[in-house]
Amino acid sequence: MSQTTDQQRTARARSSAIMGPRKEIGTSGRDAIHTLHRTLGWPHLVAMGVGAIVGTGILTLTGVGATLAGPGVLLSFLIAGLVCAAAALAYAELAAMIPQSGSAYTYSYVAIGERVAWIVGWSLILEYSVVCSTVAVGWSGYFTGFMDSIGWTIPAALASGPDAGGVVNLPAVAVIAAVTGLLLVGSRESATLNACLVVLKIAALVLFVIVTLPRFHAGNFHPFLPFGIAGHVGPDGVKRGVLAAASIIFFAFYGFDAVSTAAEEAKEPGRDMTIGILGSMIICVVIYVGVATCAIGAAPVASFAHSAEPLALILRSLGSPTAARIFGAVAVAALPTVILAFLFGQTRIFFVMARDGLLPERLGRVHPKSGVPVAVTIATAVVVAALSAFLPLSEIAALANAGTLCAFIAVGAALLVLRVREPALPRPFRTPFAPLVSAVAILGCLYLFWNLPIATQWRFFVWNGVGLLLYILYARRAIRSRP
Numbered sequence: 001m002s003q004t005t006d007q008q009r010t011a012r013a014r015s016s017a018i019m020g021p022r023k024e025i026g027t028s029g030r031d032a033i034h035t036l037h038r039t040l041g042w043p044h045l046v047a048m049g050v051g052a053i054v055g056t057g058i059l060t061l062t063g064v065g066a067t068l069a070g071p072g073v074l075l076s077f078l079i080a081g082l083v084c085a086a087a088a089l090a091y092a093e094l095a096a097m098i099p100q101s102g103s104a105y106t107y108s109y110v111a112i113g114e115r116v117a118w119i120v121g122w123s124l125i126l127e128y129s130v131v132c133s134t135v136a137v138g139w140s141g142y143f144t145g146f147m148d149s150i151g152w153t154i155p156a157a158l159a160s161g162p163d164a165g166g167v168v169n170l171p172a173v174a175v176i177a178a179v180t181g182l183l184l185v186g187s188r189e190s191a192t193l194n195a196c197l198v199v200l201k202i203a204a205l206v207l208f209v210i211v212t213l214p215r216f217h218a219g220n221f222h223p224f225l226p227f228g229i230a231g232h233v234g235p236d237g238v239k240r241g242v243l244a245a246a247s248i249i250f251f252a253f254y255g256f257d258a259v260s261t262a263a264e265e266a267k268e269p270g271r272d273m274t275i276g277i278l279g280s281m282i283i284c285v286v287i288y289v290g291v292a293t294c295a296i297g298a299a300p301v302a303s304f305a306h307s308a309e310p311l312a313l314i315l316r317s318l319g320s321p322t323a324a325r326i327f328g329a330v331a332v333a334a335l336p337t338v339i340l341a342f343l344f345g346q347t348r349i350f351f352v353m354a355r356d357g358l359l360p361e362r363l364g365r366v367h368p369k370s371g372v373p374v375a376v377t378i379a380t381a382v383v384v385a386a387l388s389a390f391l392p393l394s395e396i397a398a399l400a401n402a403g404t405l406c407a408f409i410a411v412g413a414a415l416l417v418l419r420v421r422e423p424a425l426p427r428p429f430r431t432p433f434a435p436l437v438s439a440v441a442i443l444g445c446l447y448l449f450w451n452l453p454i455a456t457q458w459r460f461f462v463w464n465g466v467g468l469l470l471y472i473l474y475a476r477r478a479i480r481s482r483p
Helices: 006-019 042-053 061-097 104-111 114-149 170-185 187-215 242-252 256-260 269-298 310-317 321-334 336-355 374-390 393-421 434-450 454-480
Strands: none
Touching: 042 187, 042 256, 042 269, 042 336, 061 242, 061 256, 061 269, 061 310, 061 393, 061 434, 104 114, 104 336, 104 393, 114 170, 114 310, 114 321, 114 336, 114 374, 114 393, 114 454, 170 336, 170 374, 187 269, 187 310, 187 321, 187 336, 242 393, 242 434, 256 269, 256 336, 256 393, 269 310, 310 321, 321 336, 336 374, 393 434, 393 454
Protein backbone atom coordinates (compact mmCIF):
# COMPACT_ATOMS: atom_id res chain seq x y z
CA MET A 1 0.00 0.00 0.00
CA SER A 2 1.58 3.30 -1.05
CA GLN A 3 1.70 6.17 1.37
CA THR A 4 0.00 9.44 0.48
CA THR A 5 2.16 12.57 0.65
CA ASP A 6 1.18 15.70 2.55
CA GLN A 7 0.83 17.58 -0.74
CA GLN A 8 -1.49 14.94 -2.23
CA ARG A 9 -3.68 14.82 0.85
CA THR A 10 -3.92 18.59 1.07
CA ALA A 11 -4.77 18.88 -2.62
CA ARG A 12 -7.43 16.18 -2.27
CA ALA A 13 -8.93 17.91 0.75
CA ARG A 14 -8.96 21.28 -1.01
CA SER A 15 -10.58 19.85 -4.12
CA SER A 16 -13.20 17.88 -2.21
CA ALA A 17 -14.08 20.70 0.15
CA ILE A 18 -14.29 23.46 -2.46
CA MET A 19 -16.30 21.38 -4.89
CA GLY A 20 -18.68 20.32 -2.13
CA PRO A 21 -19.92 16.86 -1.18
CA ARG A 22 -19.29 14.33 -3.93
CA LYS A 23 -22.32 13.66 -6.07
CA GLU A 24 -21.26 10.11 -6.84
CA ILE A 25 -21.61 8.87 -3.28
CA GLY A 26 -24.39 6.31 -3.22
CA THR A 27 -26.85 5.26 -0.57
CA SER A 28 -25.07 2.14 0.52
CA GLY A 29 -21.60 0.92 1.34
CA ARG A 30 -18.72 2.50 3.18
CA ASP A 31 -19.22 6.04 1.82
CA ALA A 32 -22.91 6.14 2.71
CA ILE A 33 -22.28 5.63 6.42
CA HIS A 34 -19.93 8.63 6.36
CA THR A 35 -22.40 10.96 4.60
CA LEU A 36 -24.72 13.41 6.36
CA HIS A 37 -28.24 14.16 5.11
CA ARG A 38 -29.23 17.55 3.64
CA THR A 39 -32.36 18.39 5.66
CA LEU A 40 -31.85 21.95 7.00
CA GLY A 41 -33.07 25.22 5.44
CA TRP A 42 -31.97 28.74 6.32
CA PRO A 43 -34.75 29.25 8.94
CA HIS A 44 -33.36 26.22 10.81
CA LEU A 45 -29.85 27.68 10.61
CA VAL A 46 -30.86 31.18 11.77
CA ALA A 47 -32.71 29.59 14.68
CA MET A 48 -29.67 27.42 15.45
CA GLY A 49 -27.43 30.52 15.46
CA VAL A 50 -29.77 32.59 17.64
CA GLY A 51 -30.31 29.59 19.89
CA ALA A 52 -26.55 29.18 20.31
CA ILE A 53 -25.71 32.87 20.75
CA VAL A 54 -28.58 34.02 22.98
CA GLY A 55 -28.14 31.91 26.05
CA THR A 56 -25.78 31.69 28.99
CA GLY A 57 -23.81 34.68 27.75
CA ILE A 58 -26.63 37.16 28.30
CA LEU A 59 -28.62 35.21 30.90
CA THR A 60 -25.76 34.42 33.29
CA LEU A 61 -22.42 35.90 32.20
CA THR A 62 -23.83 39.45 32.41
CA GLY A 63 -23.11 39.19 36.11
CA VAL A 64 -19.60 37.76 35.58
CA GLY A 65 -18.75 40.58 33.16
CA ALA A 66 -20.15 43.25 35.49
CA THR A 67 -17.91 41.95 38.27
CA LEU A 68 -14.86 42.57 36.08
CA ALA A 69 -15.82 45.87 34.42
CA GLY A 70 -18.73 47.43 36.34
CA PRO A 71 -21.19 49.33 34.12
CA GLY A 72 -18.40 49.50 31.54
CA VAL A 73 -19.40 45.92 30.69
CA LEU A 74 -21.50 47.59 27.96
CA LEU A 75 -18.26 48.52 26.20
CA SER A 76 -17.07 44.95 26.75
CA PHE A 77 -20.14 43.70 24.89
CA LEU A 78 -19.48 46.10 22.01
CA ILE A 79 -15.79 45.19 21.70
CA ALA A 80 -16.47 41.46 21.81
CA GLY A 81 -19.33 41.95 19.34
CA LEU A 82 -17.09 43.84 16.88
CA VAL A 83 -14.48 41.09 16.86
CA CYS A 84 -17.16 38.43 16.46
CA ALA A 85 -18.82 40.38 13.63
CA ALA A 86 -15.54 40.36 11.70
CA ALA A 87 -15.13 36.64 12.31
CA ALA A 88 -18.76 36.04 11.27
CA LEU A 89 -18.15 37.73 7.90
CA ALA A 90 -15.13 35.49 7.31
CA TYR A 91 -17.14 32.42 8.31
CA ALA A 92 -19.98 33.41 5.96
CA GLU A 93 -17.73 33.51 2.88
CA LEU A 94 -15.91 30.29 3.68
CA ALA A 95 -19.03 28.34 4.68
CA ALA A 96 -20.80 29.29 1.44
CA MET A 97 -17.70 28.48 -0.65
CA ILE A 98 -16.78 25.24 1.17
CA PRO A 99 -20.10 23.48 1.89
CA GLN A 100 -18.78 20.78 4.21
CA SER A 101 -19.02 20.13 7.92
CA GLY A 102 -16.06 20.87 10.14
CA SER A 103 -16.23 24.66 10.51
CA ALA A 104 -12.80 26.24 11.14
CA TYR A 105 -11.13 22.82 11.06
CA THR A 106 -12.21 22.24 7.44
CA TYR A 107 -11.35 25.79 6.34
CA SER A 108 -7.88 25.48 7.89
CA TYR A 109 -7.34 22.12 6.20
CA VAL A 110 -8.31 23.57 2.82
CA ALA A 111 -6.33 26.80 3.13
CA ILE A 112 -3.28 25.85 5.19
CA GLY A 113 -2.92 22.10 5.68
CA GLU A 114 -3.24 19.11 7.96
CA ARG A 115 -1.09 20.14 10.94
CA VAL A 116 -2.71 23.52 11.46
CA ALA A 117 -6.12 21.93 10.88
CA TRP A 118 -5.41 19.45 13.67
CA ILE A 119 -4.56 22.26 16.11
CA VAL A 120 -7.72 24.14 15.15
CA GLY A 121 -9.86 21.01 15.36
CA TRP A 122 -8.40 20.14 18.75
CA SER A 123 -9.15 23.69 19.93
CA LEU A 124 -12.71 23.40 18.62
CA ILE A 125 -13.15 20.20 20.60
CA LEU A 126 -12.15 22.18 23.68
CA GLU A 127 -14.46 25.07 22.78
CA TYR A 128 -17.58 23.07 22.09
CA SER A 129 -17.20 20.66 25.00
CA VAL A 130 -16.61 23.46 27.47
CA VAL A 131 -19.40 25.64 26.06
CA CYS A 132 -21.91 22.85 26.53
CA SER A 133 -20.68 22.36 30.09
CA THR A 134 -20.83 26.09 30.82
CA VAL A 135 -24.39 26.40 29.56
CA ALA A 136 -25.44 23.33 31.51
CA VAL A 137 -24.07 24.91 34.71
CA GLY A 138 -25.84 28.19 33.87
CA TRP A 139 -29.08 26.32 33.17
CA SER A 140 -28.75 24.55 36.50
CA GLY A 141 -28.63 27.94 38.27
CA TYR A 142 -31.88 29.05 36.63
CA PHE A 143 -33.50 25.66 37.19
CA THR A 144 -32.59 25.68 40.89
CA GLY A 145 -33.84 29.26 41.28
CA PHE A 146 -37.10 28.46 39.50
CA MET A 147 -37.70 25.38 41.64
CA ASP A 148 -37.06 27.43 44.78
CA SER A 149 -39.59 30.03 43.62
CA ILE A 150 -42.34 27.40 43.43
CA GLY A 151 -41.41 25.83 46.77
CA TRP A 152 -39.39 22.81 45.61
CA THR A 153 -35.87 23.20 46.92
CA ILE A 154 -33.08 21.07 45.44
CA PRO A 155 -30.42 20.12 48.03
CA ALA A 156 -27.35 22.32 47.59
CA ALA A 157 -25.08 19.28 47.52
CA LEU A 158 -26.83 18.04 44.37
CA ALA A 159 -27.26 21.41 42.63
CA SER A 160 -23.64 22.57 42.30
CA GLY A 161 -20.11 21.27 41.95
CA PRO A 162 -17.41 21.14 44.65
CA ASP A 163 -16.14 24.64 43.86
CA ALA A 164 -19.55 26.10 44.79
CA GLY A 165 -19.86 24.10 48.00
CA GLY A 166 -21.79 21.17 46.55
CA VAL A 167 -20.91 17.62 45.58
CA VAL A 168 -22.26 17.19 42.05
CA ASN A 169 -24.38 19.31 39.72
CA LEU A 170 -27.10 16.80 38.87
CA PRO A 171 -29.42 19.24 37.04
CA ALA A 172 -26.56 20.04 34.63
CA VAL A 173 -25.99 16.35 33.96
CA ALA A 174 -29.72 15.80 33.42
CA VAL A 175 -30.06 18.54 30.81
CA ILE A 176 -27.06 17.19 28.86
CA ALA A 177 -28.71 13.76 28.81
CA ALA A 178 -32.02 15.22 27.59
CA VAL A 179 -30.41 17.22 24.76
CA THR A 180 -28.36 14.21 23.69
CA GLY A 181 -31.52 12.14 23.41
CA LEU A 182 -33.07 14.81 21.21
CA LEU A 183 -30.02 14.94 18.92
CA LEU A 184 -30.09 11.18 18.48
CA VAL A 185 -33.60 11.43 17.03
CA GLY A 186 -32.36 13.37 13.98
CA SER A 187 -31.01 16.73 12.79
CA ARG A 188 -34.21 18.10 11.28
CA GLU A 189 -36.38 17.09 14.23
CA SER A 190 -34.04 18.62 16.79
CA ALA A 191 -33.63 21.77 14.67
CA THR A 192 -37.41 22.24 14.43
CA LEU A 193 -37.88 22.00 18.20
CA ASN A 194 -34.91 24.32 18.63
CA ALA A 195 -36.62 26.95 16.47
CA CYS A 196 -39.74 26.84 18.64
CA LEU A 197 -37.72 27.25 21.84
CA VAL A 198 -35.73 30.15 20.34
CA VAL A 199 -38.96 32.09 19.76
CA LEU A 200 -39.88 31.44 23.40
CA LYS A 201 -36.47 32.65 24.59
CA ILE A 202 -36.64 35.90 22.62
CA ALA A 203 -40.15 36.52 24.00
CA ALA A 204 -38.75 36.20 27.54
CA LEU A 205 -36.03 38.76 26.82
CA VAL A 206 -38.64 41.14 25.40
CA LEU A 207 -40.58 40.69 28.66
CA PHE A 208 -37.44 41.59 30.61
CA VAL A 209 -37.02 44.82 28.62
CA ILE A 210 -40.69 45.75 29.07
CA VAL A 211 -40.51 45.31 32.87
CA THR A 212 -37.11 46.98 33.42
CA LEU A 213 -37.23 49.91 31.01
CA PRO A 214 -39.65 52.00 33.12
CA ARG A 215 -37.28 51.53 36.13
CA PHE A 216 -34.25 52.82 34.23
CA HIS A 217 -31.91 55.01 36.38
CA ALA A 218 -28.95 56.67 34.67
CA GLY A 219 -27.20 56.90 38.05
CA ASN A 220 -26.55 53.16 37.95
CA PHE A 221 -23.97 53.81 35.22
CA HIS A 222 -21.72 55.87 37.50
CA PRO A 223 -18.84 55.34 37.86
CA PHE A 224 -18.90 53.90 34.36
CA LEU A 225 -15.32 52.59 34.35
CA PRO A 226 -14.43 51.66 37.95
CA PHE A 227 -11.65 49.31 36.78
CA GLY A 228 -10.53 51.18 33.65
CA ILE A 229 -10.25 49.98 30.05
CA ALA A 230 -7.13 47.84 29.84
CA GLY A 231 -7.05 44.50 31.60
CA HIS A 232 -4.94 44.52 34.77
CA VAL A 233 -4.48 42.20 37.73
CA GLY A 234 -5.72 43.61 41.04
CA PRO A 235 -4.51 42.90 44.60
CA ASP A 236 -6.84 39.88 44.75
CA GLY A 237 -5.14 38.32 41.72
CA VAL A 238 -8.17 38.80 39.44
CA LYS A 239 -7.73 40.49 36.06
CA ARG A 240 -10.28 43.33 35.70
CA GLY A 241 -11.13 46.08 33.22
CA VAL A 242 -13.29 46.47 30.13
CA LEU A 243 -10.97 44.36 27.96
CA ALA A 244 -10.62 41.68 30.63
CA ALA A 245 -14.41 41.45 30.77
CA ALA A 246 -14.61 41.41 26.97
CA SER A 247 -12.31 38.39 26.86
CA ILE A 248 -14.76 36.54 29.13
CA ILE A 249 -18.14 37.69 27.76
CA PHE A 250 -16.80 37.11 24.28
CA PHE A 251 -18.43 33.78 25.10
CA ALA A 252 -21.79 35.58 24.84
CA PHE A 253 -21.44 36.30 21.12
CA TYR A 254 -20.06 33.26 19.43
CA GLY A 255 -22.36 30.52 18.36
CA PHE A 256 -22.58 31.37 14.69
CA ASP A 257 -19.60 29.07 14.22
CA ALA A 258 -21.85 26.20 15.31
CA VAL A 259 -24.01 27.06 12.28
CA SER A 260 -21.03 26.51 9.99
CA THR A 261 -20.70 22.92 11.22
CA ALA A 262 -24.07 22.22 9.56
CA ALA A 263 -22.88 23.14 6.04
CA GLU A 264 -23.06 19.55 4.88
CA GLU A 265 -26.67 19.30 6.08
CA ALA A 266 -27.90 22.56 4.53
CA LYS A 267 -30.23 22.21 1.55
CA GLU A 268 -28.65 25.11 -0.38
CA PRO A 269 -25.32 25.85 1.36
CA GLY A 270 -24.38 28.90 -0.72
CA ARG A 271 -27.53 30.74 0.33
CA ASP A 272 -28.50 29.08 3.59
CA MET A 273 -25.11 29.36 5.34
CA THR A 274 -24.77 33.08 4.61
CA ILE A 275 -28.24 33.87 5.89
CA GLY A 276 -27.82 31.59 8.88
CA ILE A 277 -24.49 33.03 10.06
CA LEU A 278 -24.98 36.73 9.38
CA GLY A 279 -28.71 36.77 10.17
CA SER A 280 -28.26 35.22 13.59
CA MET A 281 -25.36 37.54 14.42
CA ILE A 282 -27.29 40.73 13.55
CA ILE A 283 -30.35 39.65 15.54
CA CYS A 284 -28.26 38.83 18.59
CA VAL A 285 -26.27 42.09 18.64
CA VAL A 286 -29.53 44.04 18.84
CA ILE A 287 -30.87 41.80 21.61
CA TYR A 288 -27.67 41.95 23.67
CA VAL A 289 -27.27 45.72 23.63
CA GLY A 290 -30.91 46.25 24.62
CA VAL A 291 -30.98 43.68 27.42
CA ALA A 292 -27.60 44.62 28.95
CA THR A 293 -28.50 48.32 28.95
CA CYS A 294 -31.85 47.67 30.64
CA ALA A 295 -30.26 45.34 33.21
CA ILE A 296 -27.67 47.89 34.36
CA GLY A 297 -30.16 50.75 34.22
CA ALA A 298 -32.68 48.88 36.39
CA ALA A 299 -30.34 47.71 39.18
CA PRO A 300 -26.90 48.61 40.56
CA VAL A 301 -24.22 46.30 39.21
CA ALA A 302 -23.21 45.15 42.70
CA SER A 303 -26.70 43.78 43.32
CA PHE A 304 -26.51 41.13 40.59
CA ALA A 305 -22.82 40.79 39.75
CA HIS A 306 -22.32 37.47 41.54
CA SER A 307 -25.68 35.87 40.76
CA ALA A 308 -26.03 32.66 38.71
CA GLU A 309 -29.36 34.05 37.42
CA PRO A 310 -28.80 37.85 37.27
CA LEU A 311 -31.73 38.79 35.01
CA ALA A 312 -34.29 36.87 37.05
CA LEU A 313 -32.77 38.36 40.22
CA ILE A 314 -33.22 41.87 38.81
CA LEU A 315 -36.89 41.19 38.09
CA ARG A 316 -37.45 39.96 41.65
CA SER A 317 -35.65 42.99 43.09
CA LEU A 318 -37.99 45.26 41.15
CA GLY A 319 -41.01 43.69 42.84
CA SER A 320 -42.06 41.60 39.83
CA PRO A 321 -42.01 38.02 41.18
CA THR A 322 -44.49 36.82 38.57
CA ALA A 323 -42.34 38.15 35.72
CA ALA A 324 -39.27 36.62 37.40
CA ARG A 325 -40.99 33.23 37.58
CA ILE A 326 -42.05 33.44 33.94
CA PHE A 327 -38.54 34.48 32.91
CA GLY A 328 -36.99 31.69 34.96
CA ALA A 329 -39.38 29.12 33.51
CA VAL A 330 -38.57 30.21 29.96
CA ALA A 331 -34.83 30.16 30.70
CA VAL A 332 -35.21 26.61 32.02
CA ALA A 333 -37.08 25.60 28.87
CA ALA A 334 -35.01 27.51 26.32
CA LEU A 335 -31.39 27.55 27.53
CA PRO A 336 -30.95 23.94 26.34
CA THR A 337 -31.09 25.32 22.77
CA VAL A 338 -27.53 26.54 23.31
CA ILE A 339 -26.44 23.09 24.46
CA LEU A 340 -28.19 21.56 21.47
CA ALA A 341 -26.43 23.83 18.97
CA PHE A 342 -22.95 23.35 20.42
CA LEU A 343 -23.31 19.64 21.10
CA PHE A 344 -24.47 19.32 17.50
CA GLY A 345 -21.39 21.24 16.35
CA GLN A 346 -19.06 19.24 18.56
CA THR A 347 -20.23 15.93 17.16
CA ARG A 348 -19.80 17.23 13.60
CA ILE A 349 -16.21 18.30 14.33
CA PHE A 350 -15.44 14.83 15.66
CA PHE A 351 -17.29 13.30 12.70
CA VAL A 352 -15.25 15.14 10.06
CA MET A 353 -11.92 14.57 11.79
CA ALA A 354 -12.74 10.87 11.98
CA ARG A 355 -13.79 10.79 8.33
CA ASP A 356 -10.47 12.45 7.42
CA GLY A 357 -8.62 9.73 9.33
CA LEU A 358 -7.31 11.90 12.19
CA LEU A 359 -9.57 10.15 14.72
CA PRO A 360 -10.81 6.52 14.82
CA GLU A 361 -12.88 5.75 11.72
CA ARG A 362 -15.88 4.39 13.63
CA LEU A 363 -16.53 7.86 15.06
CA GLY A 364 -17.29 9.04 11.52
CA ARG A 365 -20.18 6.64 10.95
CA VAL A 366 -23.77 7.88 10.81
CA HIS A 367 -26.98 5.99 11.51
CA PRO A 368 -28.65 5.07 8.18
CA LYS A 369 -32.12 6.28 9.23
CA SER A 370 -31.55 9.29 11.49
CA GLY A 371 -28.38 10.49 9.72
CA VAL A 372 -26.78 11.08 13.13
CA PRO A 373 -23.23 10.02 14.14
CA VAL A 374 -24.47 8.04 17.14
CA ALA A 375 -21.23 6.83 18.73
CA VAL A 376 -19.55 10.23 18.78
CA THR A 377 -22.73 11.94 20.02
CA ILE A 378 -22.99 9.66 23.03
CA ALA A 379 -19.26 9.78 23.80
CA THR A 380 -19.24 13.58 23.61
CA ALA A 381 -22.25 13.81 25.91
CA VAL A 382 -20.54 11.69 28.55
CA VAL A 383 -17.48 13.96 28.62
CA VAL A 384 -19.55 17.16 28.65
CA ALA A 385 -21.76 15.85 31.46
CA ALA A 386 -18.69 15.05 33.57
CA LEU A 387 -17.30 18.56 33.08
CA SER A 388 -20.60 20.24 33.97
CA ALA A 389 -21.04 18.07 37.05
CA PHE A 390 -17.91 19.27 38.81
CA LEU A 391 -16.46 22.48 37.29
CA PRO A 392 -17.40 26.14 38.08
CA LEU A 393 -19.04 28.42 35.50
CA SER A 394 -16.48 31.25 35.29
CA GLU A 395 -13.43 28.98 34.81
CA ILE A 396 -14.93 26.80 32.10
CA ALA A 397 -16.36 29.84 30.27
CA ALA A 398 -12.90 31.39 30.06
CA LEU A 399 -11.39 28.13 28.79
CA ALA A 400 -14.04 27.91 26.08
CA ASN A 401 -13.07 31.39 24.92
CA ALA A 402 -9.45 30.36 24.43
CA GLY A 403 -10.41 27.59 22.00
CA THR A 404 -12.81 29.85 20.13
CA LEU A 405 -10.29 32.66 19.75
CA CYS A 406 -7.85 30.19 18.20
CA ALA A 407 -10.49 29.04 15.72
CA PHE A 408 -11.47 32.60 14.77
CA ILE A 409 -7.82 33.53 14.14
CA ALA A 410 -7.51 30.52 11.84
CA VAL A 411 -10.68 31.46 9.92
CA GLY A 412 -9.48 35.03 9.43
CA ALA A 413 -6.18 33.69 8.09
CA ALA A 414 -7.93 31.13 5.84
CA LEU A 415 -10.03 33.89 4.28
CA LEU A 416 -6.90 35.84 3.31
CA VAL A 417 -5.00 32.78 2.07
CA LEU A 418 -7.82 31.65 -0.23
CA ARG A 419 -8.40 35.18 -1.54
CA VAL A 420 -4.74 35.31 -2.60
CA ARG A 421 -4.25 31.72 -3.74
CA GLU A 422 -7.67 30.99 -5.26
CA PRO A 423 -9.08 34.38 -6.39
CA ALA A 424 -11.15 32.90 -9.23
CA LEU A 425 -13.09 30.35 -7.17
CA PRO A 426 -16.88 30.89 -7.09
CA ARG A 427 -17.94 32.68 -3.91
CA PRO A 428 -21.72 32.77 -3.32
CA PHE A 429 -20.99 35.41 -0.67
CA ARG A 430 -18.00 37.75 -0.77
CA THR A 431 -16.91 39.42 2.45
CA PRO A 432 -16.59 43.18 1.88
CA PHE A 433 -13.18 44.71 2.69
CA ALA A 434 -11.77 41.23 3.27
CA PRO A 435 -8.23 42.32 4.30
CA LEU A 436 -9.62 44.70 6.93
CA VAL A 437 -12.15 42.15 8.18
CA SER A 438 -9.43 39.51 8.50
CA ALA A 439 -7.13 41.93 10.32
CA VAL A 440 -9.85 42.86 12.84
CA ALA A 441 -10.67 39.20 13.43
CA ILE A 442 -7.05 38.08 13.82
CA LEU A 443 -5.65 41.01 15.82
CA GLY A 444 -8.82 41.41 17.89
CA CYS A 445 -8.79 37.74 18.86
CA LEU A 446 -5.08 37.84 19.70
CA TYR A 447 -5.62 40.82 21.98
CA LEU A 448 -8.62 39.23 23.69
CA PHE A 449 -6.58 36.07 24.22
CA TRP A 450 -3.85 38.20 25.81
CA ASN A 451 -6.46 39.54 28.26
CA LEU A 452 -7.70 36.11 29.34
CA PRO A 453 -6.71 34.98 32.85
CA ILE A 454 -3.15 33.69 32.86
CA ALA A 455 -4.30 30.34 34.27
CA THR A 456 -6.69 29.97 31.33
CA GLN A 457 -3.91 30.66 28.84
CA TRP A 458 -1.72 28.00 30.41
CA ARG A 459 -4.55 25.47 30.41
CA PHE A 460 -5.12 26.16 26.72
CA PHE A 461 -1.45 25.59 25.88
CA VAL A 462 -1.38 22.40 27.96
CA TRP A 463 -4.50 21.17 26.12
CA ASN A 464 -2.87 21.79 22.75
CA GLY A 465 0.37 20.23 23.94
CA VAL A 466 -1.58 17.05 24.68
CA GLY A 467 -3.25 17.41 21.28
CA LEU A 468 0.06 17.68 19.43
CA LEU A 469 1.33 14.61 21.26
CA LEU A 470 -1.78 12.70 20.18
CA TYR A 471 -1.28 13.92 16.61
CA ILE A 472 2.32 12.67 16.53
CA LEU A 473 1.62 9.33 18.21
CA TYR A 474 -1.69 8.47 16.52
CA ALA A 475 -3.33 10.82 14.02
CA ARG A 476 -0.34 11.38 11.73
CA ARG A 477 0.44 7.67 11.57
CA ALA A 478 -3.22 6.73 11.06
CA ILE A 479 -3.76 9.07 8.14
CA ARG A 480 -0.49 8.04 6.45
CA SER A 481 -1.56 4.42 6.52
CA ARG A 482 -4.69 5.17 4.50
CA PRO A 483 -4.67 4.59 0.71
